[in-house]
Amino acid sequence: MPRRCFLLRVIELAFGFFVYSVALPSGASEKTQTRLVYVLGAGASACPPQMQLRMAVTARLGYDPFSATAPRTVIAAIEVISGQLEGKVELIDDESVSEGARQLKAPLDRCSELVRAMALSISIVIDPQSALAAHEEPEQSDSSVVPGSTPQVRADVPPKSEQSTSTEVPELRVRRPVRFFSGVGMQLTSGAGPSNAVGAHWFVGGRYGLVSLSMEERVDSRSSTDMGNASVHVSFWLASLVPCVHVGYAMLCGTGTFGMIRASSSGLETDSSQTGAYTAFGGRFGLDIPIVEKWSAGLYAEAFAPWHPVTVKTNERVLWTAPNWASLLGFRMTVHY
Numbered sequence: 001m002p003r004r005c006f007l008l009r010v011i012e013l014a015f016g017f018f019v020y021s022v023a024l025p026s027g028a029s030e031k032t033q034t035r036l037v038y039v040l041g042a043g044a045s046a047c048p049p050q051m052q053l054r055m056a057v058t059a060r061l062g063y064d065p066f067s068a069t070a071p072r073t074v075i076a077a078i079e080v081i082s083g084q085l086e087g088k089v090e091l092i093d094d095e096s097v098s099e100g101a102r103q104l105k106a107p108l109d110r111c112s113e114l115v116r117a118m119a120l121s122i123s124i125v126i127d128p129q130s131a132l133a134a135h136e137e138p139e140q141s142d143s144s145v146v147p148g149s150t151p152q153v154r155a156d157v158p159p160k161s162e163q164s165t166s167t168e169v170p171e172l173r174v175r176r177p178v179r180f181f182s183g184v185g186m187q188l189t190s191g192a193g194p195s196n197a198v199g200a201h202w203f204v205g206g207r208y209g210l211v212s213l214s215m216e217e218r219v220d221s222r223s224s225t226d227m228g229n230a231s232v233h234v235s236f237w238l239a240s241l242v243p244c245v246h247v248g249y250a251m252l253c254g255t256g257t258f259g260m261i262r263a264s265s266s267g268l269e270t271d272s273s274q275t276g277a278y279t280a281f282g283g284r285f286g287l288d289i290p291i292v293e294k295w296s297a298g299l300y301a302e303a304f305a306p307w308h309p310v311t312v313k314t315n316e317r318v319l320w321t322a323p324n325w326a327s328l329l330g331f332r333m334t335v336h337y
Contacts, residue, residue: 033070034091034126041079047111056119061130067290068336071210071246074125076118080108087114089121096209099125178206181214185298185332192280192306192326193223193234201330203242210247216240218259225320230267232312232320236260236278246288253284255304263312265319279307280326294336302328 038050053076058064071094078087085108090101102121106114123131182204189197197220205214222235238259244251257280264273282304290296303325310322 033067033072034065035068035070035073036066037073037075039075039077041077043080043108044078044085044111047078047085048115053115053119053122056116057122057126060119060123061127065126066293068294069288069290069296071248074122076122078111078114078118084108085111085114087118089118089125091125094210178208180204180206180337181212181334182337183332183334185330187218187220187328187330189220189328190326191323192236192328193220193322194225194232194320195223197221197223197236199236201332203332205242207246210245212244212246212251214242214244216242218257227319230265230319233264233266234312234320235262237262238278242284244284249287249289251284251286251288251300253286253300255280255282255284255302257281257304261310265312278310280304281307286330288334296334296336298330298332298334300330300332302330304328 036050036054038053040047054064054066057066073092075090075092076087077090078085080086085106087104087106088101089104091099093099102125104114104117104121106117120131182202184200184202187199187201189199199218199220201216201218203214203216205212216239218236218238218240220236220238222233224231224233236259238257240255240257242253242255244253257278259278260275261278262273262275282302284300284302286298286300288296288298304327305325306322311318312320
């Protein structure tokens with residue numbers, strides 16, 4: 001069993017790299033991007049793994065519609081109830097509201113057929129035009145797998161009006177759990193210190209629907225400038241609270257930054273250094289683009305202004321004054337849990 005799981009994981013990773021590099025650009029769009037959650041409940045541990053369901057949907061649509069950071073979520077769950085397998089496919093939109101559920105049933109020894117029927121239902125829910133127009137023949141072959149005059153695997157999709165009155169459909173106001181993320185990155189800061197500074201940052205946060213909130217910590221290299229025979233040096237250690245609104249891959253954020261600024265001078269008769277508090281507020285625009293399952297890469301630009309003027313002086317002589325505005329360009333890698 002461990003060896004089988006390892007081989008499945010290797011196949012899953014290889015398939016993931018393939019679909020994102022080849023299949024995804026040719027057919028997927030922001031409209032059809034969906035997050036897949038696959039759950040095997042009590043008695044269903046012998047059913048096929050998630051990768052088999054994902055490959056079946058990809059083969060039916062002609063592209064991989066799944067992304068770990070997509071705003072919509074499709075939940076595929078299988079469990080044993082009353083001596084038979086019961087599968088449920090449910091689509092939850094970007095506002096955490098269920099768009100309805102589809103129930104499917106099969107004998108205990110027909111889990112593979114059930115997974116194929118669920119793949120058909122998921123394909124229709126995500127992209128009905130591609131699912132029905134391009135793959136009519138596989139749809140017919142799925143129903144002939146189960147013997148008997150009446151197919152035991154039911155993949156029919158009731159109208160949405162019937163779903164709202166069916167006792168099998170759960171309450172429509174279904175809340176998605178918060179999805180957590182973390183990551184690291186690098187940034188180039190201009191205007192906060194006497195010269196441009198390169199730094200690093202790390203962050204953790206959570207996302208619920210279209211909004212997210214993260215906490216970032218940032219360290220910039222020391223920036224310096226010459227003032228005649230004297231030199232001024234400034235360095236920062238900062239933390240930021242970043243609330244964001246996400247629309248597709250784009251994000252629009254506000255930033256509140258708090259931390260310490262250390263300023264020093266050299267080349268004078270008496271060198272000096274001082275540490276003080278630093279506060280700034282600003283805004284950010286960026287892109288967060290999925291690259292492989294659970295991982296995304298982001299680029300962003302930020303403008304911010306210090307809450308109080310920043311001035312470096314010695315013996316009442318002003319050596320350097322920070323501009324009213326500063327900017328930042330950043331790159332980051334994010335893992336989504």
